[in-house]
Amino acid sequence: MTIKAFIFDLDGVITDTAEFHFLAWKQLADEIGVSFTREDNDQLRGVSRRESLKRLLKGRPVDEATAEVWMQRKNDIYREFLHQITPADSLPGVVHFLDEARKRGILIGLGSASKNARDVIERLKLMDYFEALGDGYSVVNPKPAPDLFIWVAGRLGVPPNEAVVFEDAEAGVDAALKGGFWTVGLGRAGVNAAHLVKEDGLKTLTVDAVLEVASG
Numbered sequence: 001m002t003i004k005a006f007i008f009d010l011d012g013v014i015t016d017t018a019e020f021h022f023l024a025w026k027q028l029a030d031e032i033g034v035s036f037t038r039e040d041n042d043q044l045r046g047v048s049r050r051e052s053l054k055r056l057l058k059g060r061p062v063d064e065a066t067a068e069v070w071m072q073r074k075n076d077i078y079r080e081f082l083h084q085i086t087p088a089d090s091l092p093g094v095v096h097f098l099d100e101a102r103k104r105g106i107l108i109g110l111g112s113a114s115k116n117a118r119d120v121i122e123r124l125k126l127m128d129y130f131e132a133l134g135d136g137y138s139v140v141n142p143k144p145a146p147d148l149f150i151w152v153a154g155r156l157g158v159p160p161n162e163a164v165v166f167e168d169a170e171a172g173v174d175a176a177l178k179g180g181f182w183t184v185g186l187g188r189a190g191v192n193a194a195h196l197v198k199e200d201g202l203k204t205l206t207v208d209a210v211l212e213v214a215s216g
Contacts, residue, residue, distance in 0.1 A: 003163070003164055003182070003210070003214045004107055004158045004162045004163065005106060005107040005153065005158040005163040005164070006101050006107070006108055006163070006164050007108075007109040007110070007156075007164070007166070007181070008111070008165075008166045009046070009110075009166060009167045009169070009172050010117050010121070011112065012045070012169065012187060013091070013094075013166050013167065013186055013201070014090060014091065014094055014110075014120075014121070014126065015089050015091055015120060016089075016091060017078075017085070018045075020081035020082065021041070021044070021078060022038060022041045023077075023081065024074050024075075024077040024078035025041060025044065025052070026041075027074075027077050028074045028077065029056060031073070032070065034056060034060065036056055040056065042189070043055050044056070045168075045170075045190075046113065046143055046169025046170065046171035047113065047142065047143065048113050048142035049071050049075070049113075049136065050071065051142065053067055053070060075115070078116070082116060082119060085120060086123065087123075087125045089123075089124060090124050092200075093201060093202040093204065093205065094126075094202050096202075097202045097206075098126070098129045100207045102129060104207055106207070107131050107132075107156045108129050108130050109130060109133070109152040109153070109155065110130050110132070110133045110134060110152070111149045111151075111165065112135050112136070113135075113136050113142050113148070114135060114136055115136035115137055116135075116136075117133065117135035118133060118135060121133065131155075131156055132155035132156050133152075134151050138151050139151050143169075143171040143174070144171040144178065145175060145178070146176065146179030146180075149163075149165055149181055150179050153181075160179050160181045161181070161182070163181050164183070164210055164214055165182070165184070166184045166186060167183060167184070167185060167191065167194070168185070168187045168189070169189070170189070170190030170191065170193075173190070173191050173193050173194050174193070182195050182213070183195050184196045184197075184198065184213075185197040185198070186199075186202065187199060195214070
């Protein structure tokens with residue numbers, strides 16, 4: 001088995017904008033009179049904006065027109081925070097790992113549920129590493145459906161069993177496994193089903209370690 005591609009989630013893997021997401025959802029929740037805590041925010045990891053709103057509302061009914069307005073409001077707040085992102089906001093080890101992968105001839109793709117993924121990657125000045133970028137606009141069915149990773153693999157011209165997905169969320173690991181990808185789980189929350197788990201992210205991970213697991 002030859003691994004030809006690495007596909008990375010964005011938030012929690014390449015950078016961490018979780019605090020920005022929390023503050024944006026929190027501000028929206030306050031505006032519409034819904035209680036929203038950091039524990040509630042943990043339940044939004046790795047899912048689409050629409051599903052996030054559904055979980056935030058905790059059963060409170062909402063028509064689709066209003067839901068669209070609220071999601072746009074959250075995104076507008078979040079995008080204001082994005083102006084603060086610089087290349088220094090890449091997580092520890094990310095640039096080194098991407099460099100190592102590229103030197104080994106491995107194709108690199110992004111598979112993020114975020115509709116702001118391109119903006120974030122550009123602000124991090126990492127766009128040159130990615131041969132394919134899949135985001136919240138790329139497919140209809142979000143994670144935990146495998147569609148996004150399959151879409152990215154297709155753009156890279158690589159079958160799922162020759163690609164490794166790097167994820168920090170249970171929904172993302174589930175999506176990758178359903179799609180037939182090798183998986184690396186980063187962090188401690190809900191990623192134990194991955195083929196390889198690294199609690200400290202990409203900081204101490206090597207390409208050889210990933211390839212060894214995927215060839216085992």
